[in-house]
Amino acid sequence: MCGIIGYIGEKKVSDVLVKGLSRLEYRGYDSAGIAVLNEDGISVFKEAGKLSQLKQMIHGVELTGHLGIAHTRWATHGEPSQRNAHPHTDCTETVAIVHNGIIENHEEIRASLIRQGHEFRSDTDSEVIAHLIEEYHVKKGMSLVQAVRVMLGQLEGSYALCAISQKDLNQFVAARNGSPLVVGVGRGENLVASDAPALLDHTRHVIFLDDHQMAVIKRDSVEIFDQHGKPVKHEVHRIDWDADEASKQGYDHFMLKEIEEQADMVERILRTRLRGELSEHLFDVLKFDQSEFNNVERIVIQGCGTSWHAALIGKFLFEALAGLPTEVDVSSEFRYRHLVYQPNTLVLSITQSGETIDTLMGVRRGKSQTYKTVSICNVLGSTIARESDGVIYTQAGPEIGVASTKAYLAQMTILILLSLYFGKTRNKISGSIYDEFVSELRTIPSKLKQVIQEKEKIREIALKYYEARDFLFLSRGINYPNAHEGALKIKEIGYIHATGHPAGEMKHGPIALIDEKMPVVCIAVRSSVYEKMISNIREVKARHGKVIAIATEGDSSIKSIVDDCVYIPACSEFLSPLLVAVPLQYLAYYVSVLRGNDVDQPRNLAKSVTVE
Ligand code: F6R
DSSP, X not given: OOEEEEEESSSOHHHHHHHHHHHHGGGOOSEEEEEEEETTEEEEEEEESSHXXXXXXXXXXXXXXXXXXXXXXXOSSSOSSTTTOSOEEOTTSOEEEEEESOXXXXXXXXXXXXXXXXXXXXXXXXXXXXXXHIIIIIISOOOHHHXXXXXXXXXXXXXXXXXXXXXXXXXXXXXXXXXXXXXXEOSSOEEEESSGGGTTTTOSEEEEOOTXXXXXXXXXXXXXXXXXXXXXXXXXXXXXXXXXXXXXXXXXXXXXXXXXXXXXXXXXXXXXXXXXXXXXXXXXXXXXXXHHHHTOOEEEEEEOHHHHHHHHXXXXXXXXXXXXXXXXXXXXXXXXXXXXXXXXXXXXXXXXXXXXXXXXXXXXXXXXXXXXXXXXXSSTTOHHHHHSSEEEEOOOOOOOSSSXXXXXXHHHHHHHHHHHHHHHHTTSSOHHHHHHHHHHHTTHHHHHHHHHTTXXXXXXXXXXXXXXXXXXXXXXXXXXXXXXXXHHHHHHHHOOEEEEEEGGGGGGTGGGGOSTTOEEEEEEOSSTTHHHHHHHHHHHHHTTOEEEEEEETTOOGGGGGSSEEEEXXXXXXXXXXXXXXXXXXXXXXXXXXXXXXXXXXXXXXXXXXXXX
16 A cells, blocks of 8 residues: 655656656555655655645646655555655655555654654654664765665565655665565666556566665666665566556546456457467466466465455356365455365465455465465566466456456456366366357457446436445355445445345345345346345345346346346356446446545555555
8 A cells, every 4th residue: 555656867757756646546545745856955745635635736836856756645654644644854854755564663763763863743654764764874974775775674564665865866765575666667767666557658667676675776777686785686577558558548437447448358368368278378477387286176265355256256166167175265364264284275366456465465374384376466576476386467457446347357257267277177077168168258258348338227226226325235156256246346435335145145134124225236147046046036025125136138027026127148157257247346336426436546445455
């Protein structure tokens, strides 16, 4: 959480930083700030609230200089306010820093610095970084690079940080441990940011810093060092996304754009993964022998939020199509619970950002049990991708809306492919069934386009219910995780209390909530549990609940028993979660818009959850 950026080069630094922050704002939007360095010193501008507040503040200010750092905050220590906004400076205002992460021993360091006469101006953990650098750089005369290195030796916790000094106009220093940091390698300019989209306006060539590495960034060079100051060889990667993918391209919101690009995205994923034998194009990274993967006897899938919902769908797929016993756990539970060792277990981690701390700890937990770890991940070079033994990238492109949409569909697509792969290698499905699935899978992009045509209908439904106080979502079988997903979306961007349930659980409690005001979204597509779902709908109607059904095209009978109905094209039960998810996304989207909420940056949330 929090986004940082640093720049040195010919361009007007304030413009580069503000644009970069706009690409990182999904990481936190409690406050924003920039520090620009020039011969007159360091100019710091920071403001509570979204980036637009900062933009207003610096509008018309002539900021010269070609070196600067910037930050967008998701508050951890200290309330969201101007005083707690980054950049932070030392007592002498020689040094400015921006930080993403948590300094766990900040209280101890702060107390000791106060005893030495330092004055603190914020309640943040991060400010100690500026004062520690002051101790070594300003008071003891060390270079900025040396001072940062010595300072890092005193920090416990996680950080991605950038530091600039008035005594050094030609470089800035960046370092990481536990929070992401990417260096952008340009021509006559270099940058650092928390995430690649902030760099793409300037370069596609990036270096992913590892933990305990420090980068010294000059206009014409980038040097990477380990914690002992030893130069480290680094690989320069090329990013295939372009800057446009991370912009709204005329849509009102990123979320809407991301919902509507899902058909093309699924088509692209299938094209890449199915361009020959699936086995050849399954992994992007595999650090162990593929035969070990094929011999897996149990899968444990872990993830958080929407990625956890994808994991729940994965369980249905692996068990039904590949006969593979599968457990699913929320990462924050998996990392702490008692694990019973079983050989040939694969820990499969699902994550859009690749930085979610609980999921990362789940990967490490899996490794500590000597299990092989494979991640399904969207962000290239992210921490989870790098720490896992194998990676399948979802290739969804940058997801900027805080509510996950296209990453979810991409995760499900990969899980379907993986279950088919296991089904085939374990002889649980025949070659012809496999071929049938693959050819049906190829029809999904056009079916997704058909679902998108239903959006006006869904907007009308949203108009009827957007003022509701609660929502219930019910489903059964492979679509039951979609009931959780529908509820999560309504909660996070609609700010409406909502819960998702397997419909069979209704009679065990939640049915007491039903009255004539309660909208109940019932996923009742044609499947092995369709009739059971219809009975559950009748139970809701008997108690005067308002039923919004998601049903299969051609099912005209359902219309007569529900209040509203959205149709999806007919498809195999196993592929239906891909189509069902889309009306749920639209419903939450329109409810959020009608309630006047901030769709892309809902309150209290951040896109990448790097704190516990
Ligand atoms: C919901 C949402 C979150 C994320 C969760 C995990 O719309 O976006 O619930 O799914 O924070 O994030 P990743 O997938 O990045 O690990």
